[in-house]
Amino acid sequence: MGRDISKKDTKLLCLKSGGICAFPNCRKSLIQEETDKDNPVITGEIAHIVAYEPGGPRGDATFPKQELNKHTNLILLCGDHHKLIDSQPNTYSIRVLQAMKQDHEATMRSLHQPENAEPPVAVIKESLHSSLLAVSYLPAVVFAASSEYNDRQKHEVRERIKYPSDRWELTPFLLREGHLFAFHDLQEEENPFRSVISNRDIQIIPAQELWSSAEGKRRYQALLNYALIKYTTGLNLQYDPAHRRYFFPAAKNKDERTVIYRPLNQNQSKRKVAWPQKQKATGKNKNLWIHLATSLRFHEVAPLRWCLSIRPERHFTSDGCTPLPPKQIGRRSTRLKARMYNHPYLSEVHFWRDYLSRGKPQIILNFRNQSVVIDTTQLLTFEIEWPGIAEDTKPFNNQVCNHDLFSYSELMQAIEGEDRDCQDTDEDGEEELDDE
Numbered sequence: 498m499g500r501d502i503s504k505k506d507t508k509l510l511c512l513k514s515g516g517i518c519a520f521p522n523c524r525k526s527l528i529q530e531e532t533d534k535d536n537p538v539i540t541g542e543i544a545h546i547v548a549y550e551p552g553g554p555r556g557d558a559t560f561p562k563q564e565l566n567k568h569t570n571l572i573l574l575c576g577d578h579h580k581l582i583d584s585q586p587n588t589y590s591i592r593v594l595q596a597m598k599q600d601h602e603a604t605m606r607s608l609h610q611p612e613n614a615e616p617p618v619a620v621i622k623e624s625l626h627s628s629l630l631a632v633s634y635l636p637a638v639v640f641a642a643s644s645e646y647n648d649r650q651k652h653e654v655r656e657r658i659k660y661p662s663d664r665w666e667l668t669p670f671l672l673r674e675g676h677l678f679a680f681h682d683l684q685e686e687e688n689p690f691r692s693v694i695s696n697r698d699i700q701i702i703p704a705q706e707l708w709s710s711a712e713g714k715r716r717y718q719a720l721l722n723y724a725l726i727k728y729t730t731g732l733n734l735q736y737d738p739a740h741r742r743y744f745f746p747a748a749k750n751k752d753e754r755t756v757i758y759r760p761l762n763q764n765q766s767k768r769k770v771a772w773p774q775k776q777k778a779t780g781k782n783k784n785l786w787i788h789l790a791t792s793l794r795f796h797e798v799a800p801l802r803w804c805l806s807i808r809p810e811r812h813f814t815s816d817g818c819t820p821l822p823p824k825q826i827g828r829r830s831t832r833l834k835a836r837m838y839n840h841p842y843l844s845e846v847h848f849w850r851d852y853l854s855r856g857k858p859q860i861i862l863n864f865r866n867q868s869v870v871i872d873t874t875q876l877l878t879f880e881i882e883w884p885g886i887a888e889d890t891k892p893f894n895n896q897v898c899n900h901d902l903f904s905y906s907e908l909m910q911a912i913e914g915e916d917r918d919c920q921d922t923d924e925d926g927e928e929e930l931d932d933e
């Protein structure tokens with residue numbers, strides 16, 4: 498079927514056809530590979546869609562003659578299908594062959610140029626940074642001993658506790674219905690509560706048993722929260738029981754307070770944490786102090802998986818120590834809005850994380866033989882996929898730090914303290930207890 502088809506039109510047709518018969522579902526390759534004895538052979542045949550001879554099958558006298566041998570009027574077929582279309586010109590009309598060629602060449606294009614395919618729906622993969630720190634270790638048991646002190650005699654008990662020499666060893670306790678509950682091993686002779694409990698009938702209650710009831714969990718959380726209050730006192734924070742938040746008090750002589758803290762793996766930083774508001778025009782104090790504050794809560798986020806949440810807040814006073822009456826503070830203004838990409842919020846979460854951990858990779862609440870270890874190397878991050886919002890992305894680096902030798906040995910000590918038998922014991926008397 499030579500008839501002066503140019504080399505260029507031949508090449509264009511063969512390339513656009515991908516060397517494959519254009520007949521639907523034939524897919525026969527039109528090149529036979531060479532053999533030991535013979536050269537490769539092209540078995541494809543070029544057929545005219547509008548016949549070259551006006552009087553032949555699919556002839557059209559009105560079709561421009563100079564278009565007849567163009568690749569656009571040609572179709573590449575195997576021998577069998579070439580024979581078929583020429584034998585059944587009424588079935589394989591001009592229109593049918595044009596559609597066949599168009600479909601085939603489009604299929605070839607999509608195979609070779611995937612970018613021409615329909616673009617996939619744009620989905621952005623991002624990390625969502627939470628304000629949660631993972632709790633890696635928790636006391637496995639709570640000790641209970643009978644005590645002659647009742648829940649209103651907390652102060653008397655506090656006065657009689659034999660405080661440990663290590664100021665970071667914390668002594669949280671609860672008094673309920675004639676019993677004292679603590680994370681400290683009350684069986685130990687030298688335990689801090691020895692003067693306020695009876696040595697008989699000391700119970701060891703597995704933590705998981707406590708967590709399985711709402712009351713037990715509340716009791717366990719109350720012990721954790723008391724431990725936090727004691728821990729943060731050591732960091733010069735004050736606890737505001739009305740709002741259950743921790744805040745920086747003014748410095749001595751009612752000066753503004755700044756703290757030096759060490760962001761993980763970074764140089765020291767300084768930050769203003771309690772300061773008086775001044776009139777812009779006059780520079781005079783406005784009788785309003787702002788104190789950085791945070792709410793800290795332990796949550797069981799999944800069975801046996803606990804987290805500590807950090808929620809930055811503000812505490813307001815009139816003079817650095819007298820809280821403003823609630824009327825003057827909208828609830829709104831004491832809580833910072835948390836938004837996915839709210840940079841100042843996340844920076845403040847990081848400030849608290851660094852300050853509370855004293856620049857270490859973990860916060861340890863130490864109860865001598867047991868402890869809480871909170872991993873501060875990273876805020877928990879969740880991978881999400883969503884169709885993003887243009888120009889709404891702002892990368893936030895979640896700093897990671899590594900343990901150094903000292904912090905590692907501290908961690909090991911804390912873990913080894915956990916490594917105790919936790920035997921099931923009978924817990925007499927279901928107690929209905931309220932969180933304080």
Ligand SMILES: [Zn+2]
Binds near residue numbers: 518520523524574576
């Ligand atoms: Zn074929």
